[in-house]
Amino acid sequence: MSTNASGGAGDLVLAVAERARAASHGLALATRAEKDRALEAMADALLAREAEVLAANDEDVARAESGGTPANIVDRLRLTPERVAGMAQGLRDVAGLPDPVGEVVRGSTLANGLELRQVRVPFGVVGMIYEARPNVTADAAGICLKSGNAVLLRGSSSARTSNAAIVAVLRDAIAQAGLDPDVVQLVPGDTHDSVKALMRARGHVDVLIPRGGAGLIRSVVEESTVPVIETGVGNCHVYVDRAADLDKALAIVLNAKTHRTSVCNAAESLLVHADIADVFVPRVVAALQGSGVTVHGDARFRAEDGVVAATDEDYAQEYLSLDIAAAVVPDLDAAITHIRRWSSQHTEAIVTEDLAAARRFTAAVDSAAVLVNASTRFTDGGEFGFGAEIGISTQKLHARGPMGLPEMTSTKYVVTGDGHVR
Secondary structure (H helix, E strand, C coil): CCHHHHCHHHHHHHHHHHHHHHHHHHHHCCCHHHHHHHHHHHHHHHHHCHHHHHHHHHHHHHHHHHCCCCHHHHHHHCCCHHHHHHHHHHHHHHHCCCCCCCCEEEEEECCCCCEEEEEEEECCEEEEEECCCCHHHHHHHHHHHHCCCEEEEECCHHHHHHHHHHHHHHHHHHHHCCCCHHHEEECCCCCHHHHHHHHCCECCECEEEEECCHHHHHHHHHHCCCCECCECCCCEEEEECCCCCHHHHHHHHHHHHHCCCCCCCCEEEEEEEHHHHHHHHHHHHHHHHHCCCEEEECCCHHHCCCCEECCHHHHCCCCCCCEEEEEEECCHHHHHHHHHHHCCCCEEEEECCCHHHHHHHHHHCCCCEEEECCCHHHCCCCCCCCCCCCCEECCCCCCCEECCCHHHEEEEEEEECCCCCC
C-alpha cells in the first residue's frame, strides 16, 4: 500500500510530515538554551491555560462515559489539575536534563592520525501512535523537542479534543520561544486511514513509536513500513520466594497491584513458593481482597474464600484492572519457567532475602526490567531519573526499558583528518 493509497488522508499526513521534516532541520541546530527555554514556556503555558485543557478533556471524558467505556480506560483518559501540573513538571524535568545531542559516545585517534568520534544525533521526525492518555501528548512533545526531533502525534479518537487543546497550547508556547511550532503537530484525521498513512510514510517519518494496548502495538509492528520501536504491554509478575520477608512481600504485592491499575507496570500475576504458601497465601489473598482485587488462582489459591479459577487466558492477561492471576510454584526454577511462558517481557520482581536466588532470577528472567525486593511500579522513566519517558521498550534492538532522551537519538561518525587519503 502506498502512502497515498488512502487518498486524502495520505496527502494530509504527507503534508504535516513535510512540515515536520523542514522544522526538524532547524531544531537539530538549536542550542540547549533555546530548547530549554521552549520547554519552560510549554510548561508555563499548560498551567496558564489549564482551564482550556480541562474543559476539552471534560468533553472527551463525558463522551467516553456515555459510550460505556470501562472505568480503567476512563481513568487513563481523565485529566485533573494535578495531572496537568504533572505534565508541566515533566516538561521542566526534561529541561533540567543534559542535552543528548552532540554527546560523544566514543572517540579515538586512529593509527593513521584520523580523529574518530561517534556522536548522538536526532532521528529527525518521530511518529507517535498512542491510546487514551492525553498526558503522553505533552511527554512526547517535550522529550522529542529536547532530543532535537520533530514529532507527529496520533492519539486515539477518544482523546482527540484533549490532544488538540494540549497541542495548541504547546505550539503557541514554542512559537513564542522562537522555535518553529511545526516541531510538534497532530496527525490530521480521526479514522484509521490517517494511522495507516503515518505507518506507510517511510522516507518522510524516521521512526514510529506505538504506545498502548497489545492490539495497537501488534498492528503497528506488522503493518508499518516505517521502522518501529516497540513498546510493550505489561504482564508483570511478582514472585515471592521461600526466603522472602513476608511483610516486605505483602507491601510490594499490594503496591504493585493496587497503586494504579491502569498502567503497564502494574503487577498482573503473583507467584508464591510452595514452602511459604500455607502462611503467605491466606495473608496476601485477604489483603488483596480487602483492596478490592479479584484473585484468579490455581488450586492452592482457590482453597481461600472468594478466589476464582485461573485459566491460561488469565495468566496471559494484562488486566489493567483490580484483578490478578496467582499460582503456587514448587521452586525458583518453576517460577522462572512460568514467567518465560507468560510474561510480556516488561517487568518482573522477586522478593527474597537469598542473594543467590536473587542473582539467579535476575540472570534467568529475560525482561526489560527485573527488580529485587521492589515494586514493579518503579519501572518508569521518571522513577529511574530519566525525566518524562516516551515509553517502555520491550524489544531488544536500539532501546530497551524506559526510553528517555538518549534513547531518542541515533548516532553518526564524525571523522576529522588533515588531507588524509586512502
